Amino acid sequence: MSTLPVPAGTPAPIERKKVSTHAIDQKYRRGEPISMLTAYDFPTAKVVDEAGVDMILVGDSLAMVVLGHENTLSVTLDEMLHHARAVKRGAPHALLIGDLPFMTYQVGPEQALVSAGRYVQEAGMDAVKLEGGQHMARTVERIVRAGIPVQGHIGLTPQSVNVLGGWRVQGRTAEAAKALLDDALALEAAGCFSIVLESVPERLARRITERLGVPTIGIGAGAGTSGQVLVIHDLVGLFEGFKPKFVKRYAELAGPMRDAVRAYLTEVAEGVFPDAEHSYTMDDAAWAAFEQLLADEARPRQRPAPAGGKLLA
Numbered sequence: 001m002s003t004l005p006v007p008a009g010t011p012a013p014i015e016r017k018k019v020s021t022h023a024i025d026q027k028y029r030r031g032e033p034i035s036m037l038t039a040y041d042f043p044t045a046k047v048v049d050e051a052g053v054d055m056i057l058v059g060d061s062l063a064m065v066v067l068g069h070e071n072t073l074s075v076t077l078d079e080m081l082h083h084a085r086a087v088k089r090g091a092p093h094a095l096l097i098g099d100l101p102f103m104t105y106q107v108g109p110e111q112a113l114v115s116a117g118r119y120v121q122e123a124g125m126d127a128v129k130l131e132g133g134q135h136m137a138r139t140v141e142r143i144v145r146a147g148i149p150v151q152g153h154i155g156l157t158p159q160s161v162n163v164l165g166g167w168r169v170q171g172r173t174a175e176a177a178k179a180l181l182d183d184a185l186a187l188e189a190a191g192c193f194s195i196v197l198e199s200v201p202e203r204l205a206r207r208i209t210e211r212l213g214v215p216t217i218g219i220g221a222g223a224g225t226s227g228q229v230l231v232i233h234d235l236v237g238l239f240e241g242f243k244p245k246f247v248k249r250y251a252e253l254a255g256p257m258r259d260a261v262r263a264y265l266t267e268v269a270e271g272v273f274p275d276a277e278h279s280y281t282m283d284d285a286a287w288a289a290f291e292q293l294l295a296d297e298a299r300p301r302q303r304p305a306p307a308g309g310k311l312l313a
């Protein structure tokens with residue numbers, strides 16, 4: 001692969017240190033917004049990491065935006081690990097979080113610890129994320145006690161979509177809001193280093209954030225959280241399935257991608273691609289020698305004359 005020359009006067013890249021949970025905590029204490037994005041493959045992880053994101057989540061949303069499933073329930077831990085390893089290779093700086101998929105931690109704390117351990121040992125993840133509030137506190141404790149940082153996830157928890165009755169905003173009644181606050185407090189007490197709040201009213205997310213001593217990371221939770229997360233395919237406009245209200249598209253990549261593919265198809269059909277610029281050359285001497293080899297091979301071979309000069313039939 002060639003490296004483009006760096007123009008004179010270009011400032012040297014700022015040395016970036018690997019982000020740790022300690023660094024996330026310090027950023028939170030300084031009151032600086034924390035950034036998180038999903039990534040599921042090497043090139044995307046590389047772009048996101050180079051852009052300077054604090055945390056990369058290998059989210060189980062990959063079931064929908066990469067694998068084309070209708071929800072997140074069917075993705076397996078082995079599939080997640082395959083993608084997590086690719087992300088690890090592309091992102092040397094961001095804190096890497098592996099999302100525990102459905103049925104890899106709900107059975108109990110021991111099962112959860114084994115699954116979390118696989119993310120660390122087999123994919124080099126720095127932390128794991130799991131969905132659920134108070135009822136997950138013991139599980140969180142078990143994983144954290146074993147030395148693996150845990151990010152909680154409450155509000156709209158996609159793995160419970162069938163119980164929640166769809167992709168709905170959570171915590172809109174007084175009781176539901178109180179339950180979410182209690183969930184957040186229980187996760188904090190259990191040792192979560194941060195908590196994702198998904199699809200909750202802005203004022204509730206703000207209040208939960210004020211009551212906690214660990215950062216909240218919002219997705220569809222307004223501006224009052226300690227940080228924000230989006231699914232990368234939503235952010236760049238590569239997932240066209242549906243667009244929740246909270247998604248802001250910073251690019252529309254699906255259109256230009258389709259246009260590029262159509263242009264390629266047209267050029268192939270018309271014989272325009274590949275042209276000389278995109279083809280390899282061979283020098284004239286080597287070509288002449290090659291032609292000679294072919295000519296020699298094509299010439300009829302003369303059988304050697306036997307002793308005495310008599311040719312056999």
Ligand code: KIV
Binds near residue numbers: 058
């Ligand atoms: O799987 C995922 O992408 C997530 C984020 C939406 C937080 O859980």
